[in-house]
Amino acid sequence: MSQRYPARITRLPMLALFEARGSEAGLLAALAAAGLNLPPATKSIAGQATRPCVLRLGPRRVLIMGEAGEEAALGEALDGAFAKVPGADFALVSDMFAAFELSGKGSADILAQGLPLDLSEAAMPAGSATGTELWGTTVIIIRSEVPQPGFRIIVDRSYAGFIEDWLTVASGGTSALRPGVMIAPPRSWKPS
Numbered sequence: 271m272s273q274r275y276p277a278r279i280t281r282l283p284m285l286a287l288f289e290a291r292g293s294e295a296g297l298l299a300a301l302a303a304a305g306l307n308l309p310p311a312t313k314s315i316a317g318q319a320t321r322p323c324v325l326r327l328g329p330r331r332v333l334i335m336g337e338a339g340e341e342a343a344l345g346e347a348l349d350g351a352f353a354k355v356p357g358a359d360f361a362l363v364s365d366m367f368a369a370f371e372l373s374g375k376g377s378a379d380i381l382a383q384g385l386p387l388d389l390s391e392a393a394m395p396a397g398s399a400t401g402t403e404l405w406g407t408t409v410i411i412i413r414s415e416v417p418q419p420g421f422r423i424i425v426d427r428s429y430a431g432f433i434e435d436w437l438t439v440a441s442g443g444t445s446a447l448r449p450g451v452m453i454a455p456p457r458s459w460k461p462s
Contacts, residue, residue, distance in 0.1 A: 274376070274441060274442030275374070275375075275376025275377075275379045275380050275441050275442065276374045276375045276376045277372055277373065277374035277375070277376035277377045277379075277380055277420070277441055278371075278372070278373050278374050279370060279371075279372055279380075279434070279437045279438060279441065280370065280371045280372075280373070281368065281369075281370055281430070281434060282368075282369040282370060282371055282422075283338060284338045284364060284368075285335055285336065285337065285338060285364060285367070285369055285424075286322070286335070286336040286337060286338055286339075286340050286341035286344055286345075286364050287333060287334070287335055287336075287362075287363045287364045287366075287367055287424075288333070288334040288344065288345070288348055288360050288361065288362055288363060288364075289331070289332070289333055289334075289360065289361055289363045290331070290332045290333075290334060290348075290352070290358060290359065290360035290361075291330055291331050291332075291358070291359060291360075292330060292355075292357050292358025292359060293330065293357045293358065294308075294329060294330070295357065296355050296356065296357035296358030297330070297332060297358050299354075299355045299358070300348075300351045300352045300354070300355040300358045300360075301324060301332070301334075301351070302351075303350070303351035303354060303355065304347045304348050304350070304351035304352075305347065306322065306324050306334065307324060308324060308326065308332065309324060309325070309326035309332075311326065312326050312327065312328055312329060313326065313327070313398050313399055313400045314326055314397060314398055314399065315397050315398070315399055315412065321335070321336045321337050321340065322334055322335060322336035322340060322344055323335050323336075325399040325410070325412065326399075327399065327400070327401050327410065328401075333399075333410065333424075334348065334360070338364070341362075341364060345362060348360050365427070366426060366427060367424050367425065367426060367427055368424075368425055368426075368427045368430035369422060369423065369424050369425075370422070370423040370425070370430075370433065370434065370437065371414075371420060371421070371422055371423075372420050372421045372422075372423065372437065373418045373419065373420030373421075374420060376441070377419075377420045377421050378390075378421075380437060380440045380441050381404070381411070381421060381440075383440040384404050384405035384436060384440060385402060385403070385404050385411070386402065386403065387400070387402055387411070389413075389421075394411075394413050395413065396413050396414065396415040396419070397413070397414075397415075398412070398413050399411065399412040399413075404423065404425070404433060404436075405432070405433065405436045407425060407426070407429045407432060407433060408425075408426065409423050409424060409425045409433070410423070410424040410425075411423055412424070423437075
Protein backbone atom coordinates (compact mmCIF):
# COMPACT_ATOMS: atom_id res chain seq x y z
CA MET A 271 0.00 0.00 0.00
CA SER A 272 1.36 3.44 -0.84
CA GLN A 273 1.48 6.20 1.70
CA ARG A 274 -1.42 8.67 1.89
CA TYR A 275 0.73 11.54 3.14
CA PRO A 276 4.03 12.83 1.74
CA ALA A 277 6.15 12.22 4.82
CA ARG A 278 9.11 10.15 5.89
CA ILE A 279 9.33 8.30 9.22
CA THR A 280 12.86 7.69 10.49
CA ARG A 281 13.92 6.05 13.74
CA LEU A 282 16.89 8.08 14.94
CA PRO A 283 20.08 6.69 16.44
CA MET A 284 20.33 6.89 20.20
CA LEU A 285 20.62 10.43 21.56
CA ALA A 286 22.43 11.76 24.61
CA LEU A 287 19.60 12.93 26.89
CA PHE A 288 19.75 14.51 30.33
CA GLU A 289 16.75 15.68 32.31
CA ALA A 290 17.24 18.58 34.70
CA ARG A 291 14.85 19.97 37.29
CA GLY A 292 15.00 22.82 39.72
CA SER A 293 14.17 26.44 40.32
CA GLU A 294 14.38 28.77 37.34
CA ALA A 295 17.36 30.56 38.92
CA GLY A 296 19.09 27.25 39.63
CA LEU A 297 18.54 25.92 36.11
CA LEU A 298 19.68 29.22 34.59
CA ALA A 299 22.89 29.25 36.64
CA ALA A 300 23.75 25.58 36.14
CA LEU A 301 23.10 25.61 32.40
CA ALA A 302 25.11 28.82 31.99
CA ALA A 303 28.02 27.23 33.89
CA ALA A 304 27.84 24.31 31.43
CA GLY A 305 27.88 26.72 28.46
CA LEU A 306 24.19 26.21 27.64
CA ASN A 307 21.24 28.59 27.50
CA LEU A 308 17.93 28.21 29.30
CA PRO A 309 15.17 28.89 26.75
CA PRO A 310 13.30 32.08 27.70
CA ALA A 311 9.85 30.45 27.73
CA THR A 312 8.34 27.05 28.38
CA LYS A 313 7.72 24.84 25.35
CA SER A 314 10.73 26.33 23.55
CA ILE A 315 14.23 25.25 22.54
CA ALA A 316 17.63 26.93 22.82
CA GLY A 317 20.33 25.83 20.39
CA GLN A 318 18.19 23.69 18.08
CA ALA A 319 20.45 24.24 15.09
CA THR A 320 23.44 23.00 17.08
CA ARG A 321 24.04 20.31 19.64
CA PRO A 322 23.57 20.12 22.49
CA CYS A 323 20.24 21.90 22.73
CA VAL A 324 17.97 22.58 25.69
CA LEU A 325 14.20 21.95 25.59
CA ARG A 326 12.26 23.83 28.26
CA LEU A 327 9.30 21.57 28.97
CA GLY A 328 8.04 23.41 32.04
CA PRO A 329 9.01 26.15 34.47
CA ARG A 330 11.14 23.70 36.49
CA ARG A 331 12.00 21.01 33.90
CA VAL A 332 14.38 20.91 30.93
CA LEU A 333 15.69 18.20 28.65
CA ILE A 334 19.25 18.55 27.36
CA MET A 335 19.73 16.74 24.05
CA GLY A 336 22.94 15.96 22.21
CA GLU A 337 24.45 13.35 19.93
CA ALA A 338 25.26 9.97 21.48
CA GLY A 339 29.01 10.51 21.06
CA GLU A 340 28.77 13.65 23.19
CA GLU A 341 27.21 11.90 26.18
CA ALA A 342 30.36 11.49 28.32
CA ALA A 343 31.68 15.02 27.74
CA LEU A 344 28.24 16.57 28.18
CA GLY A 345 27.70 14.56 31.36
CA GLU A 346 31.01 15.80 32.80
CA ALA A 347 30.18 19.42 31.94
CA LEU A 348 26.74 19.12 33.53
CA ASP A 349 28.14 17.35 36.59
CA GLY A 350 30.63 20.15 37.23
CA ALA A 351 28.04 22.87 36.60
CA PHE A 352 25.17 21.42 38.64
CA ALA A 353 27.50 20.55 41.57
CA LYS A 354 28.01 24.29 42.14
CA VAL A 355 24.31 25.21 42.10
CA PRO A 356 21.88 24.41 44.91
CA GLY A 357 18.25 24.00 43.92
CA ALA A 358 18.82 22.17 40.62
CA ASP A 359 19.88 18.66 39.65
CA PHE A 360 20.11 16.50 36.56
CA ALA A 361 20.02 12.83 35.56
CA LEU A 362 21.22 10.86 32.55
CA VAL A 363 18.14 9.45 30.77
CA SER A 364 19.54 8.44 27.34
CA ASP A 365 18.72 4.75 27.76
CA MET A 366 15.10 5.50 28.66
CA PHE A 367 14.09 7.08 25.35
CA ALA A 368 13.89 6.44 21.63
CA ALA A 369 13.44 9.15 19.01
CA PHE A 370 11.81 9.44 15.61
CA GLU A 371 11.92 12.08 12.92
CA LEU A 372 8.82 12.76 10.87
CA SER A 373 9.60 14.97 7.88
CA GLY A 374 7.71 16.16 4.83
CA LYS A 375 4.51 18.05 4.06
CA GLY A 376 2.23 15.36 5.48
CA SER A 377 3.93 15.19 8.89
CA ALA A 378 1.35 17.25 10.75
CA ASP A 379 -1.50 15.29 9.11
CA ILE A 380 -0.03 12.02 10.35
CA LEU A 381 0.48 13.30 13.90
CA ALA A 382 -2.97 14.91 14.03
CA GLN A 383 -4.54 11.44 13.85
CA GLY A 384 -3.24 10.57 17.32
CA LEU A 385 -2.41 13.89 18.95
CA PRO A 386 -4.77 16.28 20.79
CA LEU A 387 -2.83 19.43 19.76
CA ASP A 388 -3.12 22.16 17.16
CA LEU A 389 0.00 21.56 15.05
CA SER A 390 -0.34 24.64 12.86
CA GLU A 391 2.72 26.89 12.50
CA ALA A 392 0.86 29.60 14.43
CA ALA A 393 0.12 27.34 17.42
CA MET A 394 3.39 25.37 17.35
CA PRO A 395 6.10 27.27 15.49
CA ALA A 396 9.53 25.89 14.64
CA GLY A 397 11.68 25.74 17.74
CA SER A 398 8.88 24.70 20.06
CA ALA A 399 8.54 21.52 22.09
CA THR A 400 5.85 20.08 24.32
CA GLY A 401 4.98 17.00 26.29
CA THR A 402 1.67 15.41 25.26
CA GLU A 403 0.01 12.11 24.40
CA LEU A 404 0.32 10.39 21.03
CA TRP A 405 -2.08 7.46 20.66
CA GLY A 406 -2.37 7.36 24.44
CA THR A 407 1.40 7.28 25.02
CA THR A 408 3.34 10.10 26.69
CA VAL A 409 5.75 11.71 24.22
CA ILE A 410 7.73 14.89 23.66
CA ILE A 411 6.99 16.53 20.31
CA ILE A 412 9.48 19.00 18.81
CA ARG A 413 8.76 21.06 15.70
CA SER A 414 12.07 21.33 13.94
CA GLU A 415 13.55 22.94 10.88
CA VAL A 416 16.87 21.14 11.26
CA PRO A 417 17.94 19.15 9.30
CA GLN A 418 14.60 19.60 7.51
CA PRO A 419 11.08 20.79 8.39
CA GLY A 420 9.06 18.32 10.42
CA PHE A 421 8.80 16.90 13.90
CA ARG A 422 10.93 14.94 16.32
CA ILE A 423 9.17 12.55 18.64
CA ILE A 424 10.83 11.36 21.84
CA VAL A 425 9.13 8.42 23.53
CA ASP A 426 9.85 5.95 26.31
CA ARG A 427 11.92 3.21 24.65
CA SER A 428 9.43 0.50 25.67
CA TYR A 429 6.74 2.20 23.52
CA ALA A 430 8.95 2.87 20.48
CA GLY A 431 7.63 -0.09 18.45
CA PHE A 432 4.03 0.87 19.24
CA ILE A 433 4.56 4.49 18.14
CA GLU A 434 6.49 3.42 15.03
CA ASP A 435 3.63 1.09 14.06
CA TRP A 436 1.00 3.78 14.51
CA LEU A 437 3.03 6.36 12.58
CA THR A 438 3.36 3.85 9.74
CA VAL A 439 -0.34 2.97 9.75
CA ALA A 440 -1.41 6.63 10.04
CA SER A 441 0.73 7.45 7.00
CA GLY A 442 -1.09 4.79 4.97
CA GLY A 443 1.43 1.97 5.34
CA THR A 444 1.01 -1.40 6.98
CA SER A 445 2.16 -2.25 10.48
CA ALA A 446 5.91 -2.88 10.44
CA LEU A 447 6.03 -5.10 13.52
CA ARG A 448 2.58 -6.69 13.75
CA PRO A 449 1.02 -7.02 10.29
CA GLY A 450 -2.74 -7.44 10.31
CA VAL A 451 -3.23 -6.27 13.88
CA MET A 452 -4.07 -2.64 13.17
CA ILE A 453 -7.37 -2.49 11.39
CA ALA A 454 -9.94 0.19 10.78
CA PRO A 455 -12.78 0.39 13.34
CA PRO A 456 -16.17 -1.02 12.31
CA ARG A 457 -18.29 1.34 10.21
CA SER A 458 -20.88 1.46 12.99
CA TRP A 459 -18.32 2.84 15.47
CA LYS A 460 -18.77 6.55 16.17
CA PRO A 461 -16.17 8.45 18.19
CA SER A 462 -17.52 10.33 21.19
